[in-house]
Amino acid sequence: MKFLVVGLGNPGSEYANTRHNIGFDILDLLVKNAEAFFSSQRYGDVANFKVRGKQAVFLKPNTYMNLSGKAVNYWMQQEHIPLENVLVLTDDIALPPGTIRIRLKGSDGGHNGLKSINEVLNTTNYARLRFGVGNDFLKGQQADYVLSKWPAEQQEMIQKKIELASEAVRSFIAIGPAFTMNRFNTQE
Numbered sequence: 051m052k053f054l055v056v057g058l059g060n061p062g063s064e065y066a067n068t069r070h071n072i073g074f075d076i077l078d079l080l081v082k083n084a085e086a087f088f089s090s091q092r093y094g095d096v097a098n099f100k101v102r103g104k105q106a107v108f109l110k111p112n113t114y115m116n117l118s119g120k121a122v123n124y125w126m127q128q129e130h131i132p133l134e135n136v137l138v139l140t141d142d143i144a145l146p147p148g149t150i151r152i153r154l155k156g157s158d159g160g161h162n163g164l165k166s167i168n169e170v171l172n173t174t175n176y177a178r179l180r181f182g183v184g185n186d187f188l189k190g191q192q193a194d195y196v197l198s199k200w201p202a203e204q205q206e207m208i209q210k211k212i213e214l215a216s217e218a219v220r221s222f223i224a225i226g227p228a229f230t231m232n233r234f235n236t237q238e
Contacts, residue, residue: 053106053223054131055080056122057139058163061112069183070196072212073139074110076181080216081108092128093121102224107131118163119170126171133171137222138178139215140164141196145182147204148211150218152179152231177227181215 057073065071081088081097086108088095094111107129111121126136140161145151155175158164168174187195200208218234 051104051135052129052131053101053104053135053137054109054122054125054129055106055137055139055219055223056109056111056118056125058115058118058141058161059110060114061110065197067199068197069141069200070115072141072181072183075212076139076179076215076219077108077110079212080219083216093124096125101220104223106223115163115166117166119166119168122167123170133173133176136176137219138164138167138176139219140178140180141183142180143183143185143192143196145180145184147182147184147200148207149182150179150211150215150234151182152177152218152222152227152235154227154231177222179215179218179222181211 055077057077059065059071059074067075084099086097086099088097088110093113094109097108099106107125109121109125111118113121122136140163142159144159154177156178157174158168164178183196214234218230221230221233
């Protein structure tokens with residue numbers, strides 16, 4: 051039984067450590083802590099390692115956000131991973147900064163990465179870890195907001211929440227979504 055964990059983000063140094071790339075940041079910490087490495091492969095950077103004996107594929111798509119579904123679908127097929135073993139890590143403007151919510155299905159909420167995945171997979175029934183980035187922007191400024199870096203006063207808190215999110219990913223793989231949701235959706 052394999053798992054596919056997809057961190058949403060945009061490739062390129064200009065997007066590094068932005069709110070929109072929180073999925074990449076969570077995966078970077080997970081892979082570093084596992085003393086594993088990413089390698090450039092088709093449609094993204096991929097790392098493989100076991101979590102409590104369960105094989106997992108960690109993917110940072112290089113397709114840019116709007117085509118994330120293409121990368122997710124390819125790696126699901128390539129590795130023969132069923133939909134119920136897919137977890138997508140994404141930023142969410144509807145949640146306060148650092149808030150973590152795990153759901154087994156849901157709408158795209160206006161997120162282009164989720165929209166692409168929903169369209170390519172033709173379903174919204176896959177797990178996602180939503181990482182709150184807040185919505186402290188003026189009307190029409192959403193793109194600039196999510197593509198900007200975290201303010202200095204939030205850096206320490208966000209790093210702690212990235213660590214918590216990486217624990218949640220490991221829990222999802224090791225013991226499943228029900229316990230993971232129970233444990234991590236209640237933490238603030």
